[in-house]
Structures are given as C-alpha cells and as structure tokens.
Amino acid sequence: MxxxxxxxxxxxxxxxxxxxxxxxxxxxxxxxxxxxxxxxxxxxxxxxxxxxxxxxxxxxxxxxxxxxxxxxxxxxxxxxxxxxxxxxxxxxxxxxxxxxxxxxxxxxxxxxxxxxxxxxxxxxxxxxxxxxxxxxxxxxxxxxxxxxxxxxxxxxxxxxxxxxxxxxxxxxxxxxxxxxxxxxxxxxxxxxxxxxxxxxxxxxxxxxxxxxxxxxxxxxxxxxxxxxxxxxxxxxxxxxxxxxxxxxxxxxxxxxxxxxxxxxxxxxxxxxxxxxxRQRDCIAYGLSASGYRAGLRYRNLRSFDAYCNAVEREQEPREEEERLGFAARVGEAAMLALRLREGIEYADFRRRFAIDPERAFARAVKKCLAADLLEVDGESVRLSKRGRLLANSVCAEFLAPDLSS
Ligand code: SF4
CATH class of the missing domain: 3.80.30.20 (tm_1862 like domain)
Incomplete structure (x- = not known):
C-alpha cells in the first residue's frame, strides 16, 4: 500500500x-x-x-x-x-x-x-x-x-x-x-x-x-x-x-x-x-447532462433513445431550460457558496453582483443564526457544524435574497 x-x-x-x-x-x-x-x-x-x-x-x-x-x-x-x-x-x-x-x-x-x-x-x-x-x-x-x-x-x-x-x-x-x-x-x-x-x-x-x-x-x-x-x-x-x-x-x-x-x-x-x-459557466454534453452558460441553466433529455434521436435529427436534445433572472442568480450563487468551506464571502458577492450581501441575506442569516446553523463574521457567512447536517434546509433559506433598495 x-x-x-x-x-x-x-x-x-x-x-x-x-x-x-x-x-x-x-x-x-x-x-x-x-x-x-x-x-x-x-x-x-x-x-x-x-x-x-x-x-x-x-x-x-x-x-x-x-x-x-x-x-x-x-x-x-x-x-x-x-x-x-x-x-x-x-x-x-x-x-x-x-x-x-x-x-x-x-x-x-x-x-x-x-x-x-x-x-x-x-x-x-x-x-x-x-x-x-x-x-x-x-x-x-x-x-x-x-x-x-x-x-x-x-x-x-x-x-x-x-x-x-x-x-x-x-x-x-x-x-x-x-x-x-x-x-x-x-x-x-x-x-x-x-x-x-x-x-x-x-x-x-x-x-x-x-x-x-x-x-x-x-x-x-x-x-x-x-x-x-x-x-x-x-x-x-x-x-x-x-x-x-x-x-x-x-x-x-x-x-x-x-x-x-x-x-x-x-x-x-x-x-x-x-x-x-462558484456558479462558473459549465458547458455540458450528453444524456441528462446539466450545463450553465451566461445565466441559462439547461438539462439534456434523460432517456437514451430520446437523446440520441434528437441529436440525430439535428434537434437540440434539451429537456429543460431556465434563464435565471438577477435575483435567482444571486440566490443560487449563495446556496452553492454555502456548500463551500469559505461560505458566502461578502467581498466576492459585492464584486460579482454589486449588491450588499449582508442586507440581501439579513432575514435568512437571522433565522438560521437563531437555530445555530451558521457562523458569521464581518466578512462571510458559513455553515456551522450543525448547519452542515441540515445543509439543504439552510441553503433553501438563501434562495430569495432581498434586493430592494
Ligand atoms: S449503476 Fe452503479 S456504477 Fe453505474 S453510475 Fe450508478 S452507482 Fe455508479
């Protein structure tokens, strides 16, 4: 070994x-x-x-x-x-x-x-x-x-x-x-x-x-x-x-x-x-493959024959497409970032989206902090040990940021 x-x-x-x-x-x-x-x-x-x-x-x-x-x-x-x-x-x-x-x-x-x-x-x-x-x-x-x-x-x-x-x-x-x-x-x-x-x-x-x-x-x-x-x-x-x-x-x-x-x-x-x-663009090919390009999320057909037939007929083999609006992109970016050790880094969100993340996620942070699911400091918000065990529910709280000015 x-x-x-x-x-x-x-x-x-x-x-x-x-x-x-x-x-x-x-x-x-x-x-x-x-x-x-x-x-x-x-x-x-x-x-x-x-x-x-x-x-x-x-x-x-x-x-x-x-x-x-x-x-x-x-x-x-x-x-x-x-x-x-x-x-x-x-x-x-x-x-x-x-x-x-x-x-x-x-x-x-x-x-x-x-x-x-x-x-x-x-x-x-x-x-x-x-x-x-x-x-x-x-x-x-x-x-x-x-x-x-x-x-x-x-x-x-x-x-x-x-x-x-x-x-x-x-x-x-x-x-x-x-x-x-x-x-x-x-x-x-x-x-x-x-x-x-x-x-x-x-x-x-x-x-x-x-x-x-x-x-x-x-x-x-x-x-x-x-x-x-x-x-x-x-x-x-x-x-x-x-x-x-x-x-x-x-x-x-x-x-x-x-x-x-x-x-x-x-x-x-x-x-x-x-x-x-980090919500970078990812082009995806093949049966059921999911990609993301310039705000467009898509997934290819999940059936083998349907996928091959579509491509062979020169058709787009897509099953789903969703163009994310600005709020959806920010919410999804937060949900994905929370999976990472660094969590939501405020400076990164300011640079990428020109928003105030502390304000945009204030409601979700307050609610999850009260349940001991997050750790925060002045620069980022991350899952706590308990939050990691309940990650899906915590991440869902961040999907609808408050972007009203
Ligand atoms: S069938 Fe088994 S080996 Fe194949 S993708 Fe599923 S889990 Fe992996």
Whole structure:
C-alpha cells in the first residue's frame, strides 16, 4: 500500500478564474445497475456505445467547447468502461474546438486543464496508460467502501482488494491526482467498518476523498428494500455520526474539508466542482447532462433513445431550460457558496453582483443564526457544524435574497 509520496499539488483552483469555463461529458454506461442508483445510466453494449459516441460528437460539433476551457470532467455512468478509442476521440473533439487556442492549451500545457475521469475499480487496469495519453490527469475512483460485505450489499462488482490494486496500478502508471469515493450509510455498515474504509483511503495516499451519505432514491430496488426493512439501513443519526467521523479522521490527516462532501490534501481540491459551486459557466454534453452558460441553466433529455434521436435529427436534445433572472442568480450563487468551506464571502458577492450581501441575506442569516446553523463574521457567512447536517434546509433559506433598495 502506498503510504508516502512526494506531493506535487496541482493547485488548479488557484489557477482558474471566474471567466474560465468547465465542460462536463456524461458517459452513461455501466456493466450492471447498482440497486441504489438513480443516475441516468444504461447497461453497456457495444452497438449502443457506438451510437452514443456518434451522437455526442455531433452535439459537440453543434455547440463547440470554448477556448477558455479550464476543466474537463468525464462522469457517468462508468466512463472507464468505454473503449479507449472512444475516450480519445471525445477528448480530441473537445480540445480541437475552437481549433487553435484550445489545442494549443492542451498541447503546450498538458497540466493546464484539469481533466477528470470517473473510473470503476472493477476495470482492467490495462487502459490506465492510454487514459494518461488522452491527457486525463485526475482519476475519481468509485471505491465506495473497503469492506467486502458492504460492497456486496451495495451491489458493486468489485472487491476491496481489487480497488486497492486498481489504485496502485493508477499510481504506478503516473496518475498523481486521485480521488476516492466512499459511501456512508450502506446496509450493514457499522461505525467500525466505516472508520476502516476512511483510514484505508488515507493510508493508501489518496489526494482527495468524497464521502456521500447514501440517499434512498424513489423507484430503485433500494427504495423497495428500505420500505420492507428500514432497520437494514443505518438510521440518520448513524449516518450523521459516520460523516463526523470522516471529518475527524480526514482533517486530522491533513485534508481540508473544502465542501460538504469533499476533502482534499491542500492544492488537490477539484477545480471542476469548485467551478460549479462558484456558479462558473459549465458547458455540458450528453444524456441528462446539466450545463450553465451566461445565466441559462439547461438539462439534456434523460432517456437514451430520446437523446440520441434528437441529436440525430439535428434537434437540440434539451429537456429543460431556465434563464435565471438577477435575483435567482444571486440566490443560487449563495446556496452553492454555502456548500463551500469559505461560505458566502461578502467581498466576492459585492464584486460579482454589486449588491450588499449582508442586507440581501439579513432575514435568512437571522433565522438560521437563531437555530445555530451558521457562523458569521464581518466578512462571510458559513455553515456551522450543525448547519452542515441540515445543509439543504439552510441553503433553501438563501434562495430569495432581498434586493430592494
Ligand atoms: S456504477 Fe455508479 S453510475 Fe453505474 S449503476 Fe452503479 S452507482 Fe450508478
């Protein structure tokens, strides 16, 4: 197990700017569908993947990625399931549009763009070098747990040992920025088994760890199981305790708890996701992908056939579009900023929106402070420890700022 490495932090968050743009590409294929999953996913088959690649390339051609691309994120689904030739063609299409500037940026500064790909540790490690060649420079590995019983209950198709081997193989070929995903609250999980997963992630030298509380989503096999036998699942208090334990272990090990669910060694924060929480523009391609461009939020069609049919007919594959008015943009920016460790930084809101944030959010701050959900000083407002456990309700209070003069 890797325990000590010379850290070469990429520091992308410091190098990106509010004017830079992120790009998300959704690759929806999985070998099988996990019983808790409600993402837009389909079971992999080659014919479907060829059709999808062609549709994606078509969508990219119709709406090119801008030259100011700063982050690229291949999410899913299981992007690592796709043949390397598909990953290569997509990356090439994105970096060659508009031709010169983006290509120059990729070629002359291969590390200048944070390029993340999600990977399943069940994947044969033989493609890792090829992903590096395609300029992927950050891997996000869906480990979920280092406990085989939990992995079995989650319906995962890998073991803890496979996950460690995959991680080591990624290090060996040269990936120097690796994130591991862990789940708190899986059936059968105990505080001890969860602790072991977190300490294993630390001990193996991960640069970034995401810890998600398991959500029971409607219309999934887990929803039916939970309905029949709720006691098979850790309750909310146990999940909250697990998240606190993750916080303690990871921060003691030097990780920064920079976002509600995310921890990073200094400099390894995910620039792509920070861009999302800072409401930077993000162009999105593929089935169900959500993007934001100049105040317009949109989401693509969620059905595989509907998405491919629309693109093949030269139609916009959109399911939803909403142009945010000024107040909605400010409210959404506040809601997103609260997820970050820095919270709502008053100076930043004055600069970006020319408003007085203390006034605009006075009602929400007063109400949440009274419930011990926030911390404030003269420069910012952030979630308190208790507020982090009730983040969704706190954030909702900030959606309607008072912008009357
Ligand atoms: S691997 Fe991830 S995306 Fe695929 S089915 Fe499982 S949870 Fe969903």
């Amino acid at each position: 890797t325990t000590a490495r010379a850290l070469k932090a990429p520091q992308w968050p410091q190098r990106t700017s509010d004017a830079g743009i992120g790009c998300y590409v959704h690759l929806p294929f999985c070998h099988r569908i996990c019983p808790y999953c409600d993402f837009s996913v389909v079971v992999y088959d080659e014919r479907r993947s060829v059709r999808y690649l062609s549709a994606l390339l078509h969508e990219i051609g119709r709406m090119p990625a801008p030259a100011t691309l700063q982050t690229l994120y291949f999410g899913g689904g299981t992007p690592s399931l796709l043949p390397v030739s598909h990953i290569d063609r997509l990356a090439a299409a994105l970096r060659s549009r508009p031709a010169e500037e983006a290509e120059r940026s990729f070629r002359d500064h291969p590390g200048a763009i944070e390029f993340t790909m999600e990977a399943n540790p069940a994947r044969d490690a033989s493609d890792l070098s090829a992903w590096l060649q395609a300029r992927v420079n950050r891997l996000s590995i869906g480990v979920q747990s280092f406990d085989d019983r939990e992995l079995h209950a989650l319906g995962r198709d890998h073991t803890a040992e496979q996950a460690l081997k995959f991680y080591e193989a990624a290090r060996a070929v040269g990936f120097d920025n690796i994130s591991l995903d862990l789940i708190a609250g899986s059936p059968g999980q105990t505080i001890e088994s969860f602790k072991r997963s977190v300490t294993t992630a630390v001990a193996c030298g991960a640069d970034h760890v995401s810890v998600y509380g398991l959500a029971i989503e409607d219309n999934t096999p887990y929803a039916a199981w939970h309905g029949r036998d709720p006691r098979a699942f850790p309750d909310d208090d146990a999940v909250a305790a697990a998240l606190e334990i993750a916080d303690d272990i990871l921060t003691d090990a030097g990780f920064i708890h920079y976002e509600l669910s995310n921890f990073a060694r200094p400099g390894f924060e995910c620039a792509h996701n920070i861009g999302y929480w």
